[in-house]
Amino acid sequence: MSQTHAIESRTDTLTGTGIPSGRLGVWWFLASEIILFGGLIGTFILFRHGNPEWVAAAEHLSLTIGTINTFVLLTSSLTIVMAFAAVDKGDSRRMRTWLFLTILLGFVFLGIKAFEWSTEIGAGFIPSTGGFWSFYYAMTGLHALHVMAGIVINTILFISAVLDRLKPHEYRIELAGLYWHFVDIVWIFLFPLLYLA
Amino acid sequence: MAGEKAHPNYVAVWFWLVGLMVASVAISLFHFSESATVVVIFTIAVVKAVLVALNFMHLRFERLLIYSLAIVPLLLFFILTAVLFPDIASH
Amino acid sequence: MSDSVTGKAPPEAHPHHTDLGFWRTYVFSTDHKTIAKQYLAIGLFWAIVGGLLAYLMRWQLAYPETAVPGFGWVPEPHMVDGIIPPEFYNMLITMHGTVMVFFVAMPILLGAFGNFLIPLMIGAQDMAFPRLNMLSVWVLAFSSVVLLVSFFVPGGAAASGWTAYAPLSAKAVYTGVDWGQNLWIIALALEFASFLMGGVNFLTTAINMRAPGLSLFRLPLMVWMELTAAVLFLLSVGPLIAGAVMLLLDRLAGTSFFLPEGGGHPLLWQHLFWFFGHPEVYVIMLPGMGAALEILPVFSRKPIFGYRPIVYSTIAAGILSFVVWAHHMFPSGLDPRLAMPFSFTTILISIPFAIIVFAMIATLWGGSIRFPTPMLYALGTLAVFIVGGLTGIFNGSAPADIYIHDTYFVVSHFHYTLFSAVFFGGFAGIYYWFPKMFGRMMNETLGKIHFWLTFIFFNAVFFPMFFLGAGGMMRRIYNPLQYEFLQSLQPLNVFITYAAIVLFLGQLPFVVNFFWSLWAGKKAEQNPWEANTLEWTTPSPPPHGNFEAIPVVYRGPYEYSLPEVSEDWLPQDRPVEPRPVPAG
Structure with missing residues (x-):
């Protein structure tokens, strides 16, 4: 812990880039995540282009549920960035509240998504039903795994904040936020791809 | 660690995001020509993503290195998709 | 002295690792040097497995469907009284490639060398994220276990080639392998996760934690190579992870992506x-060449020739490596309009590598060359890589490639490139940095015996394969004697097999040397090779925290035989004695 911190404080003063290591590391990770989802989304676009009849399958998705979930995720991006703003103001109590809301919204998103999947599966649309459904479950499933990972990260931060152990590492809220916003951006593209187009 | 950096008006950004979301849903409900709808809703998606990246992820305060970490993978995504096009989409 | 420059003594520099206890010191360690040794152990273990798989394949090719000496004990579904059935042969081919690329090359060249050298060469106390580093090696260990388990599940291990081409890999009925292939996908996904964490660590560390004065163009070339490799890996592996998810869904959820x-x-x-696979070739190759690039100037006692051109060539090769992947697919039914541009980029990418090779040769020119084992291996890397690179040009041109692609010509070509990086480059690195890693010298006589056995018998194994390929012997066939036109080539296959057995046994001197030196080798001095880079300015082995004080760097890493100093080397952190100042 002290080691990481010592290094963190060194990087700004020495010949480094001036970007704190944590933030730089997260961005490197996000770069690889962009091309991961890029590969999946690009493939979907190509298949969708080659199979115009998939639009009929897409009609079965609930636009209402999709829109609500988009709203939930967009709002959770706001709450986590507000938590970070609270860190900058030195307001740990408000930071905890915003972080808690973010976790809650993450769960709401997953709950709605689970409900949506179960209605679709109940209606007989499973991954092997057809090409569109294969991609639908693969893309939303991979995204949901990322949401879960984000919830775990945020929860760890929240618990250590409640236990009053986060103080020297509060900048980690920003790092968790970067990842969470990325997951939000992926959804910003999945939403029109699956529900609107 | 954070400190000196300015904070954009996050709530205003959020209003924009929600407004754009509503707009894209509305456009998809009115049945314009299909290609026009596709162009508009994906333009809106790109605008939303850029809003999130610039403001919530503070990309607008970052240096060239971080910018390139966001842009280079996007370029690769375009290359990959373009090269795959003849093999996958037109078969 | 350095203290006054950095202003403050680093808090972790004074070792207090003695109170950490066994588990934290050797097993769950966050020290990059220990983690590097763990990677090395994983890589060397799998190298033995991969070698044995190759031995089984070679026996089958020399004496098809006869009992393999020493392997009568393998139970029924896999082998029958020591005889290799076709399904098992497919598994051998698949797992040999998988093991060698993902579980030998990457753990040794990136995991071990990258982890050990990056902090030491840039004058840092550790990686930027020590705990992430520990996690990465443990994810790799877990992934290794998954891959190992896959040999023992019903149906055996994956058998669809190391490239896992669909539809062969997408349905269990096609290969008869069910969970073996699923576990293969899972093991690879874990392996990718491990090296993603490692790559993030490498890049952040090398970019952000360089010692004062160590600008990018003063970095040792090994660091440049590891960095480029990490960038290539991070930016190329994503689509394959997505593909792996899709492949697993095809197998388990009945989807039809492929x-x-x-x-x-x-x-x-x-x-x-291949969008991943081609950059991956360079992920492996660059660090191997990096080891050679470090060693050549040290034992030529000359500055490296063309430091900047080498760096620019590496970057150029890295960028180009993202747009050459379809040359692996020329015979696959790829849209023919793609063949021409990909041929063009492939031929283009030979230019930066040619520059690097010429720079290596020019570094030797006029040097006072010494030939200890690391130098022999570095020269071996160079010599073998030249053959691999030149034969690659044939493969790069689509019309030629379509004839030779699925033959032993390609098998030989990629062994010449990858064996040169992984084994020659890897051994060069191990012999060179062993004193720093373990604090003891390796035995020179055994090292030289090992080198000559490896060098001679590597060529004896793989050079004849060019003839096999030109003669039309297909890659991955089970029994060459089934083909009339291959009958006349069979003596060559027998010769190759015996050469391969000697090559495998030729590694024994290394094993003996490694373990003997570990305990009984001569104690290593701080700088036994009289080299310039920062890892040689700290004790062998370096203490926890690496440096007494963060070094200050005054020059590039290859300043040998300078007229200004009496020795023929000048460490990066030593200020040159000021000329006698007249009065005052």
Whole structure:
């Protein structure tokens, strides 16, 4: 812990880039995540282009549920960035509240998504039903795994904040936020791809 | 660690995001020509993503290195998709 | 002295690792040097497994469907009284490639060398994220266990080639392998996760934690190579991870991403695989060449020739490596319009590598060359790579490639490139940095015996394969004697097999040397090779925290035989004695 911190404080003063290591590391990770989802989304676009009849399958998705979930995720991006703003103001109590809301919204998103999947599966649309459904479950499933990972990260931060152990590492809220916003951006593209187009 | 950096008006950004979301849903409900709808809703998606990246992820305060970490993978995504096009989409 | 420059003594520099206890010191360690040794152990273990798999394949090719000496004990479904059935042969081919690329090359060249050298060469106390580093090696260990388990599940291990081409890999009925292939996908996904964490660590560390004065163009070339490799890996592996998810869904959830009967595209897998697979070749190759590039100037006692051109060439090769992948797919039914541009980029990418090779040769020119084992291996890397690189040009041109691609010509070509990086480069690195890693010298006589056995018998194994390929022997065939036109080539196959056995046994001197030196080798001095880079300015082995004080760097890493100093080397952190100042 002290080691990481010592290094963190060194990087700004020495010949480094001036970007704190944590933030730089997260961005490197996000770069690889962009091309991961890029590969999946690009493939979907190509298949969708080659199979115009998939639009009929897409009609079965609930636009209402999709829109609500988009709203939930967009709002959770706001709450986590507000938590970070609270860190900058030195307001740990408000930071905890915003972080808690973010976790809650993450769960709401997953709950709605689970409900949506179960209605679709109940209606007989499973991954092997057809090409569109294969991609639908693969893309939303991979995204949901990322949401879960984000919830775990945020929860760890929240618990250590409640236990009053986060103080020297509060900048980690920003790092968790970067990842969470990325997951939000992926959804910003999945939403029109699956529900609107 | 954070400190000196300015904070954009996050709530205003959020209003924009929600407004754009509503707009894209509305456009998809009115049945314009299909290609026009596709162009508009994906333009809106790109605008939303850029809003999130610039403001919530503070990309607008970052240096060239971080910018390139966001842009280079996007370029690769375009290359990959373009090269795959003849093999996958037109078969 | 350095203290006054950095202003403050680093808090972790004074070792207090003695109170950490056994588990934290050797097993769950966050020290990059220990983690590097763990990677090395994993890589060397799998190298033995991969070698044994190769031995089994070679026996089958020399004496098809006869009992393999020493392997009568393998139980029924796999082998029958020591005889290799076709299904098992497919498994051998698949797992040999998988093991060698993902579980030998990457752990040794990136995991071990990258982890050990990056902090030491840039004058840092550790990696930027020590705990992430520990996690990465443990994820790799877990991934190794998954891959190992896959040999023992019903149906055996994966058998669809190391490239896992769909639809062969997408349905269990096609290969008869069910969970073996699923575990293969899972093991690879874990392996990718491990090296993603490692790559993030490498890049952040090398960019942000360089010692004062160590600008990018004063970095040792090994660091440049590891960095480029990490960037290539991070930016190319994503689509394959997505592809792996899709492949697993095809196998488990009945989807048809890659199955033509359900509307999928087998070619899609090949694209996703090679979009990663080609940069991956350089992920492996660059660090191997990096080791050679470090060693050549040290034992030529000369500055490296063309430091900047080498760096620029590396970057150029890295960028180009993202747009050459379809040359692996020329015979696959790829859209013919793609063949021409990909031929062009492939031929283009030989230019930066040619520059690097010429720089290596020019470094030797006029040097006072010494030939200890690391230098022999560095020269071996160079010599073997030249053959691999030149034969690659044939493969790069689509019309030529379509004839030779699925033959032993390609097998030989990629062994010349990858064996040069992984084994020659890897051994060069191990012999060179062993004193720093373990604090003891390796035995020179055994080292030289090992080198000559490896060098001679490597060529004896793989050079004849060019003839086999030109003669039309197909890659991955089970029994060459089934083909009339291959009968006359069979003596060559027998010769190769015996050469391969000697090559495998020729590694014994290394094993003996490694373990003997570990305990009984001569104690290593701080700088036994009289080299300039920062890792030689700290004790062998370096203490926890690496440096007494963070070094200050005054020059590039290859300043040998300078007229200004009496010795023929000048460490990066030593200020040159000021000329006698007149008065005052």
